[in-house]
Each structure stands twice: as C-alpha cells, then as structure tokens.
Amino acid sequence: MAVEQDPKVQIEQSIEAGTKFCNIFYEHFDKTRHRIGKMYHDTAQLVWEGNGVVGKANIEKYLQDLPGCFHRLDWFDCQPILSQFTxxxxTIVVATGGTVKYDSHPMRGFMQNFMLTNVDGTWKIITDSFRLQKTFVQS
Amino acid sequence: MAVEQDPKVQIEQSIEAGTKFCNIFYEHFDKTRHRIGKMYHDTAQLVWEGNGVVGKANIEKYLQDLPGCFHRLDWFDCQPILSQFTxxxxTIVVATGGTVKYDSHPMRGFMQNFMLTNVDGTWKIITDSFRLQKTFVQS
Incomplete structure (x- = not known):
C-alpha cells in the first residue's frame, strides 16, 4: 500500500493534470485526430452514445470514423481517486461539458467523463463515456 | 494481483450493479434523502456544480440542504474498471443524464458521474460529480 498523500495536494495535482489533459484531448480531437489514439490505454473502454468499444485500436478507428468537429468546453471537474482504492x-476522474459542432450537424451540448491512470509519467485514458445532450421541452 | 475476469462478464456485472445503483440513488435523492448518505464511502468526494465537498458526513449535510427535487433519468452508462488498475x-464508473426539477426552479437537464467501489458486497460511491446542463443558443 502506497503512503496516502494529503487529499488537498492530490486534488490540486488532479486539477493540474486534468487541465492539461482537456487541452490536449480536444485539440487532438478537433485538429489532429490521428494522434488521439495514443491518449488511450491498450485496454481502454469507450461508451459513445451508448455504443461500447473496447481496446485502443478499436477506439482509435471508431473516433477516426466520426465526422470533423469543433468542441467548446464550458466546464470540467477533476477528482483524484484516493490510493486506498487503487x-x-x-488515478483521476475528469468530467467535461460544453458544446460540439459536427460537420453538417447543428451545434449540440455534450458531456464526457474520463478515468485516467498514470503509466510511467503519462496519463492514459482507461474509460471514456460520451453523450450528446438531449433537448427537452421546458416545463 | 487478482485473476482478471472476462471483460464481457465484467461489463454485464457493471450494468447490473449500475442499474440497481441508479434506481436506489435517485429514489433516495427524491423521496428519502435522509437515507442517501449511507451510499457514500467515508472518504467520498463530491463536486456539485463546481463546489467540492469531501467526506461522507459533509456530503450528507450538503445534499440534505438542497431543495426538494424530482429526477427523470434519460440514460446511464456503466463501465467496469479492469482489476489491473485497482x-x-x-470498481465501476456510472454516468447518468436526464432532467431534474427543483422546487421553485424550472426543469433543467443534468449529468452526473459516479465511481463506485465494492465494500464487502455493497457498492459505495467514492467520487460523485454533478452538473446542470448549460443552455446555449443554437447556431
């Protein structure tokens, strides 16, 4: 069992790591998508609008096949997973939300939710869950 | 290191656990909120609309102080975390989305994202991140 760090320090570190991660991830997604596969762990799992995709190579292909797009991030939350659980x-959890505009489609709200693990100093995605916002009639 | 289970079995188990969890969580939240605290681990972390709350007792108090509400779940995604990482x-990750109506407030879209760990046969929340949907002007 590793020595448990001060939770405050862990939270600050997770925010720093999560901020860098978000910047790189959406930059790759929108502009250099051929590079995004390297951000996933070999055994990563993706759920994209309810479609499950397992393994880095399959995820890479799945994402490459999506149309071109542009994300605008409105917020993101970062949480460290205490080492007692890992x-x-x-390990950190990063939740993000904002809007995304896919080619030939109207702009939509989205949310995404990642779990990242540190492999030899590099953060790798082990789970990724993406959903477009549903529109609903205001009551 | 535990023996790694078949990922397909793990995914099925996570869906079963996540389904039960969602049913109980939102039932407690909307109707019996005094019971929701027991679903959190002692060292759980909550991020509620960007506000960080650490520890079961603090989370319990934070949630009790929110107004009465009614959630309608539109979707949820469940992912097992492979035991090589834990x-x-x-451990499972559950992402949810739908609408929520707080007393005296209009209905809003929301998303929520949990990490759960199995403690002696009971799933406990170790991280919880909640966000209301932003509204945006359609392009």
Missing part, C-alpha cells in the same frame, strides 16, 4: 496507482 | 478491488 493500491497506489495514480 | 489491484483487484471491484
């Missing part, structure tokens, strides 16, 4: 593996 | 601890 036996010392550095 | 050294055998059973």
């Amino acid at each position: 036996s010392g593996k550095e | 050294s055998g601890k059973e």
